[in-house]
Amino acid sequence: MHLLIIGAAGMIGRKLVGAISRTGKLGSHTVTKLTLSDAIKPEAPAVFPGAVTRLALDISDPRSAQQMLAELPDVIVHLASIVSGEAEQDFDKGYRINLDGTRYLFDAVRQLSPVHDYCPRLVFASSIAVFGAPMPDAIGDTFLAAPMTSYGTQKAICELLLQDYTRRGFFDGMALRLPTICIRPGLPNKAASGFFSGILREPLAGKSAILPVADTVSHWHASPRAAVGFLTHAATMDTGPVGHRRALTMPGVQATVAEQIEALRAIAGDKAVALIRHEPDPEIIRIVSNWPRGFAANRALELGFRAENSFDEIIRIHIEDEMGGEL
């Protein structure tokens, strides 16, 4: 199988490449070729035995998609986008990269479709940012997309495009609304959601962290490892039972910030918790107040997608995958 990963240099992209290179497989399928693309040239996997092509491409250039698709990959995983904070700050850039870039990709696949009898699986990373207030405590699978950010709008539009292109037979698309990924490894990024990871990751490493919202805030989380599992499942599953609605909210763990902190305390003790400083940030409070608190992700569960069962599990995965298994 030839797999193209767009956004391969990002956090999830690198995790996915890592998982594939360790096993040589995507699910039960042997991966013989990897094409890795991003705005910067992605790192080569350390141990992967198959062929690897690495591309540094701007997806907002319509020619980029043709280059990425030159060898007709069997599966395309599209993770590339600018984050919500940046899409909010730079309106044009957000639409150019998150919407136009995705549409160029979809259209490039469509152009190849009749010529080569080409119909790849295409997995698109959407987001729970497609939802906006007011929302029920547990958002079901038939609740409207009413984004309150330009980023969420761009993701919701790409979901609609993906479903129409799939219906028309241009590709076999799956759009996964990823929960907030927690615990994000590495340095903080511009996302307003950064603190959900920061208040755990930094204290686990003995560093201080800022909590900009009240600890009553509830949200929907899954680990990077779960995200890799979602993408792998979507890339390899039988899509027959999915039907027409190809945008699925992924399962996750619903937790308040207080519950996150108690999970941290249970695993790393009071000393870790004492490193969290509460510094309310009115702008982040405002943004987060419009975010989903939780979901009933029944369709994804029925279709075999699996996340963690508790925040303890999310923290233990971070310790295993990012800290060599030890605090």
Added chain:
Amino acid sequence: MHLLIIGAAGMIGRKLVGAISRTGKLGSHTVTKLTLSDAIKPEAPAVFPGAVTRLALDISDPRSAQQMLAELPDVIVHLASIVSGEAEQDFDKGYRINLDGTRYLFDAVRQLSPVHDYCPRLVFASSIAVFGAPMPDAIGDTFLAAPMTSYGTQKAICELLLQDYTRRGFFDGMALRLPTICIRPGLPNKAASGFFSGILREPLAGKSAILPVADTVSHWHASPRAAVGFLTHAATMDTGPVGHRRALTMPGVQATVAEQIEALRAIAGDKAVALIRHEPDPEIIRIVSNWPRGFAANRALELGFRAENSFDEIIRIHIEDEMGGEL
């Protein structure tokens, strides 16, 4: 008030121009200038006392929007699109006109916004085609948009754009999901929904009509007069109470085909009903099976939008507005 109507040569556009030219008003606002645009040059209103500019423009040309907006209209009513059958047959044309054309308009307003402190009311004609099966008998205001046509996809995407551009303050947008308009005046057309009007309009004129589906089919209807009322209200209402969700399903009359036929019988007698011939068409049956059967359009009703209360009323309006008040 300067009003720009895009798609002014279409059926609803002509009705709206007619209503304005008769009174010189849009709701309670005096219209001093009309700019009428369409792919073909719209007819001039017969009696309107203000200034009229008529434009023949292709909205899929990005320069068209700048021409239409040259005099900074206070209110923009955007009705222009190709219909669902054509958007399904010609994929590129559908996206070019129904999506790109609308986005060019929105972006042209956005470019003018900071320069001229410009923030017009922008009313966009969306459609109940944004919904797709499976659906409940009465679709509520928080039900997901899951279109099953490219036309419905394009309308749903434009709704999302309109809401984001409104949130960002580029214009003050309202997207109205119009019911199927019944009774459409004029000649029978090839639209899959054409029979809903045809089985009434033709017998009322003493002509035969074909019913291609079972008379148990239920659907959601409003008269052309109601549609003009929706647009007028959206163009002039206080949008403060609307909040962030600017795509509203318009009220209508839910009726089965059998109920439509009984209303025809009550008004025009058995002789009219006898002109309807049942000739099942498998393709139309398939298309219509994925259409909404009815709505609970509570938000629109709360915000003051009004449709007819019965199918009798819909037929009587047709007789008044299209047949000089007499059978």
